[in-house]
Amino acid sequence: MREFRDQLNRVIRLANVPKRIISIVPSQTELLFFMGLDNEVTGITKFCIHPADKFKITPKVGGTKQLDLDKIRLLSPDLIIANKEENDREQVELLMQICPVWISDINDLDSALQMIHTVGEMTGKDPEATALCIQIKDNFNRLSRPPLNLRVAYLIWRKPNMVAGANTFIDGMLQTCGFTNVIQQERYPTVNASQLTEMAPDVVILSSEPYPFGQKHIDEFSAILPDARIILADGEMFSWYGSRLLHAPGYFKQLVDEVTKN
Incomplete structure (x- = not known):
């Protein structure tokens, strides 16, 4: 049994690398597809519009704050990825009765990079996540500039x-x-x-x-x-x-x- 902590400091236990993932956060859905988890992502929200080709063919489970819990159960996920701010707390707590739910809490670049690293580890895409974080940090370092006084x-x-x-x-x-x-x-x-x-x-x-x-x-x-x-x-x-x-x-x-x- 592998253990991970989400960004609310909750312990998430996974018996195996998840094969049926539902993402209820648009930016994290895009991340999963970017890392090559095309077959593993089995459910997304109607707001998970990127990438467009995956949006067209992946089952929708409602909106970020109005989820179809019955449809999620039918999809039999072994991991759900949520966000503290973007999802409804009561619904997320109900999802926890279905399978492990990993919750992000993002307020700056560092917490975003931490999320990417951990999602990569959980899903068996650690090399892809590490490479992505390195490139993101490099791009932001090149942007670095003094305050604009605006x-x-x-x-x-x-x-x-x-x-x-x-x-x-x-x-x-x-x-x-x-x-x-x-x-x-x-x-x-x-x-x-x-x-x-x-x-x-x-x-x-x-x-x-x-x-x-x-x-x-x-x-x-x-x-x-x-x-x-x-x-x-x-x-x-x-x-x-x-x-x-x-x-x-x-x-x-x-x-x-x-x-x-x-």
Whole structure:
């Protein structure tokens, strides 16, 4: 019996390398396929859209917070991979009655790399996970830059306006870019127009997910914050913490270059 600790410090026991894995976290689903676990991944959520070809043919088990527990039971998994933030706690506890559930808790690059390493160990893909982590770290090291002296607000939702605060993975990625997050509250607080005005961010980043901000929203926020730079950003680059991290540093460089150009 092999033992692993998840990122909530829970002990997970696996008799063998899992052959039937259900992932209920989109970025971790992408990671599993990246490491070559095409045959082992037997269930994903309707939000696990990458890679597109695997999304089309892999059974869906509901949404990240509205899972079809009966379908999961029928798929007979021997490992379920979940996330503290993205999944519903009550449902995850019910899943624990079906099979071992490994839960991630990601708030920075280090915890993302730890997740990749452990998932690789559990699934028999340790060499692939190690190589991936080395490449991700190398890409981020090349991105390393001094602070930009730019105060940023990163919005993930509208009506109400929800922002990424401290102790989130998005906040960690903002810091990697050299930005200073104007939101000091933890997690994802809501802010109104007057609060945003008082914070006076230099840059407002409107994410593509989970709310699909567009050009009309740039116009709306420009009216509220006429002195700020309002930009759209690929939310997957800021919030997906699996193999997509390979591409994030290059994207961040382009974004910073755009924000800082005259």
